Amino acid sequence: MTRTTALLLVVVGLAAASTATAAFICNATTSATCRSLVAFHPSTTTTYGAVAGLFQVDLPSLLGANDLPADTPSVGAVQSGARVLIPIRCRCSNGTGRSDGTPIYTVQDGDVGLLNITVAWFGNLTTYQEIAEVNRLPDANVIQVGQSLWIPLPCSCDEVGGEETVHLAHVVAPGSSVDAIAAEFGTTPETIIALNGNLDPSLLQAYQVLDVPLRACSSSIFNSSLDYGLRLANHSYALTAGGCVTCSCSAATYRLECAQLERSLCPSPVTCGPNVFIGDTTPTSGCAANTCAYAGYTNSSSGVVTISAVNATVTRTDCNDGGTDAGGGASMKGINWSGVALLVLHIVYVYFQ
DSSP states (O other), rough: OHHHHHHHHHHHHHHHHHSOOOOOOOOSSSTOOEEEEEEOOOOOOEEEEHHHHHTOOOOOHHHTTTTTTTTTTTTOOOOOTTTEEEEEEEEEEEEEEEEOOEEEOOOOOOSSHHHHIIIIITTSSEEEEHHHHHTOOOOOOOOOOOOOOEEBBBOOOOOOBBBEEEEEEOOOTTTTTTHHHHHHHHHOHHHHHHHTOOOOOGGGOTEEEEEEEEEBBBOOTTSSSSEEEEEEEESEEEETTTEEEEEEEEESSSOOOOEEOOOOOSOOOEETTTTEETOEEEEOOOTTTEEEEEHHHHHHOTOOOEEEEEEEEEEOTTTTTTTOOOOOOOOTTOOOOOTTTTEEEEEEEEEEO
């Protein structure tokens, strides 16, 4: 995007950008962090590498959030107006969810105020008032070239309807409606209204940012794992455990489906039994199956990493044979354990990556 384009866009944005707060409700504890998404629509043709750089996320994470091939080049074109899902780390504080200190934007020559930055560079995903607030700026129109600004992006870690959820920051398109947005993302108008402070649908504004819930795949990840906050929506994947494990989310089970990668810096495969590797699944009866599930990883200050796996029973959501998950709760999210048949196998290795 050129500086000239940015200046032109701010004129349009003066009439279009909503002045309503873009922050989402998040009642999780102040220590809670999770993975959320924002839907970015570039105003000009750009590249995946440029988008990743703007939001300060790594390219593999960006590709995974959009279910794009892992070998998609950074110079791959993103057309003007296309939707690109950006994975962000969300932190909750005082009932509000915001991106955890990122992205940081450096003011450029030609930026004529925070509204310009909000509209031209970040697609109305936040408001100039919120940028001013978190950066403690007394005047939103007084900024300096080279100045670093935290761009607070809206997010949440709250469950919705008792289920783990990936919260999506969605910018309302002109002419859209709550009913249309709910239908597009597989939720209900009532849910969107409630999540957004009992929003009045008749007062919906173009370019307003809405909290839209996406069903997250449950997992077997321990709450002590470094990737415990990993939440994926349908048709997405992510690399974790130092790039040695890939996990994806599918509507077939709505459980994370993970596999350990064979890479030179990765350890020997973790197993849940003889020749039973992470991701291996064996049908049992009805819709149920036993799987060797990824259970997270930890590491030490010296670089020693531990990868965990557990035997779990899963049920396909697209099966009508009436199978059920095994009962018995545990202190780990999204997993039902079969009695005491819990197997945790660790493999410890030195992580050099």
